[in-house]
Amino acid sequence: MSTLTQKLKPRPKHYKSDIKPVWCPGCGHFAVLSALTKALAHLALPREQVALVSGIGCSSRIPAYAQVYGFHGIHGRALALASGLKAVRADLTVLVAGGDGDGFSIGGNHFLHACRRNMDMTYIVMDNEVYGMTKGQASPTTAPDWASSKMTPKGTGIRPFQPAAIALAAGATFIARGFSGDPNGSTHLLVQAIEHPGFALIQILSPCLTFRPEQREWKNIVSKFSVESTSDPAQAAQRIQADSGMSTGLIYSRHLPVWQPANRVSTSLNNIEREFVV
Numbered sequence: 001m002s003t004l005t006q007k008l009k010p011r012p013k014h015y016k017s018d019i020k021p022v023w024c025p026g027c028g029h030f031a032v033l034s035a036l037t038k039a040l041a042h043l044a045l046p047r048e049q050v051a052l053v054s055g056i057g058c059s060s061r062i063p064a065y066a067q068v069y070g071f072h073g074i075h076g077r078a079l080a081l082a083s084g085l086k087a088v089r090a091d092l093t094v095l096v097a098g099g100d101g102d103g104f105s106i107g108g109n110h111f112l113h114a115c116r117r118n119m120d121m122t123y124i125v126m127d128n129e130v131y132g133m134t135k136g137q138a139s140p141t142t143a144p145d146w147a148s149s150k151m152t153p154k155g156t157g158i159r160p161f162q163p164a165a166i167a168l169a170a171g172a173t174f175i176a177r178g179f180s181g182d183p184n185g186s187t188h189l190l191v192q193a194i195e196h197p198g199f200a201l202i203q204i205l206s207p208c209l210t211f212r213p214e215q216r217e218w219k220n221i222v223s224k225f226s227v228e229s230t231s232d233p234a235q236a237a238q239r240i241q242a243d244s245g246m247s248t249g250l251i252y253s254r255h256l257p258v259w260q261p262a263n264r265v266s267t268s269l270n271n272i273e274r275e276f277v278v
């Protein structure tokens with residue numbers, strides 16, 4: 001590589017904003033931010049060509065900490081906002097981020113339809129199996145016997161949502177799982193997800209040490225899938241069901257037609273305003 005090329009190549013810090021994250025010390029979301037900025041630098045994406053859309057939650061604060069276009073939306077609606085953006089700005093790299101509560105509880109229906117629509121975007125779910133921002137309630141991915149929340153002192157007794165299985169059934173064309181304790185692995189998966197044409201889900205196990213201190217143990221439990229990814233949905237379903245949910249790596253990737261609505265005839269402000277006149 002010539003010295004000139006080296007100078008021009010962006011570094012992860014070019015994608016970080018000057019705003020200091022307010023996350024608790026040890027929160028897994030720090031490592032996700034770091035993996036994301038490394039992935040953007042690796043791909044050398046122009047900052048003005050990237051949009052990072054989120055909902056509400058500790059994890060959803062991430063657009064403020066990245067130096068790309070950002071939209072901190074409303075709870076559970078990140079995928080809907082991002083789909084609208086991608087529909088009119090197909091040229092942008094659209095990234096969507098949030099938590100398991102935001103994405104699978106209030107945002108669950110948007111998740112299903114984003115998977116089946118297969119628009120070209122990357123959805124990063126920082127999964128800590130809890131609602132961190134609202135002080136520790138059970139989320140859709142919480143184990144049924146987790147009894148440390150005042151809201152559910154005997155556990156929820158409800159089987160947890162399986163993000164990878166649901167994404168597969170709903171039609172997602174790229175499904176991966178990362179771990180914040182493995183930043184290089186997460187960076188690699190993010191690069192692959194962003195490069196994938198179509199809807200890419202990357203679930204990143206990201207501990208909430210404040211409300212789930214026992215998740216410190218994840219570093220001893222998480223391991224890599226021992227097999228390569230597959231493009232066969234039946235095989236992917238078997239692998240997901242046979243797994244504890246703590247294996248990381250690319251699970252499934254397949255190329256299917258990407259959905260993109262025809263471009264608007266005109267996006268001038270006057271014309272858009274005219275469409276909304278009643």
Ligand SMILES: Cc1ncc(C[n+]2csc(CCOP(=O)(O)OP(=O)(O)O)c2C)c(N)n1
Pocket residue numbers: 056057058059060075098099100101102103106126128130131132133134139208
């Ligand atoms: C419509 C609406 N309902 C509920 C809330 C309260 N609320 C804010 S964040 C949140 C859950 C956040 O959990 P998660 O998405 O898992 O992210 P984390 O904070 O764990 O990173 C909830 C229920 C809200 N802001 N808006």
Ligand code: SF4
Pocket residue numbers: 022023024026027028029058059128132133207208209210211
């Ligand atoms: S409450 Fe949990 S998820 Fe939120 S910043 Fe603190 S450690 Fe992270």
